[in-house]
Amino acid sequence: MTRAWILPVLLVLFGSAVATGLIFSGNAGAATALLLMFVLLAGMNSPLIFPRSIGALEAQRRSAVDGRPVIFWRPGCKYCLRLRLRLGRSAHQLHWVDIWRDPAGASAVRAANDGNETVPTVIVAGRPHTNPGPEWVREHLSPSP
Structure with missing residues (x-):
């Protein structure tokens, strides 16, 4: 388990x-x-409750293609849960990476947060943002093709 x-x-x-x-x-x-x-x-x-997680490298590759943000999260995180619930259906348009399942994701989060695994960390256009509001994340969604 x-x-x-x-x-x-x-x-x-x-x-x-x-x-x-x-x-x-x-x-x-x-x-x-x-x-x-x-x-x-x-x-x-x-x-x-979260959309299916993918690896950090795959999420970054997909984000480079479609411009959608990558969200690094972990189960049990109340801030991740708040973000997920407040995003509603738009959460499925994002690329989710579970840092407990993906060592590369945990490493990316530590690199963005001075060695801490602070989640949710959202990567938009290659720039990390720690614990942004749901409205801010929704604003950075690219229109679906």
Whole structure:
């Protein structure tokens, strides 16, 4: 299991344990609601909510061709999640790189952020921007062909 899935799995396991305790104490409704909440929280912190990640080199190559920004992210990052959710459907037009799965992506982020793996880091026209707002990212999207 990669570390991207550790937090979501722990959330589901913890939610299941608490829900089991509630069921044994006779609170089936509360157990169901709590378990659903933990499953949703796990889903939001998993790689599933983000568009499919590609390698940093491939993302940079594609960005050079189509002019779309590259977003370096990692699962469990609340700022990455905020950016992803606020971008809505336009998030699929961007090139996403999971720095926990791609060492070249992690290296690119460290190079842009004084040795720190600060995400989200967005590369637009070869220039890095750390934790930009969703509106700013949306402004830098090229029209789709």
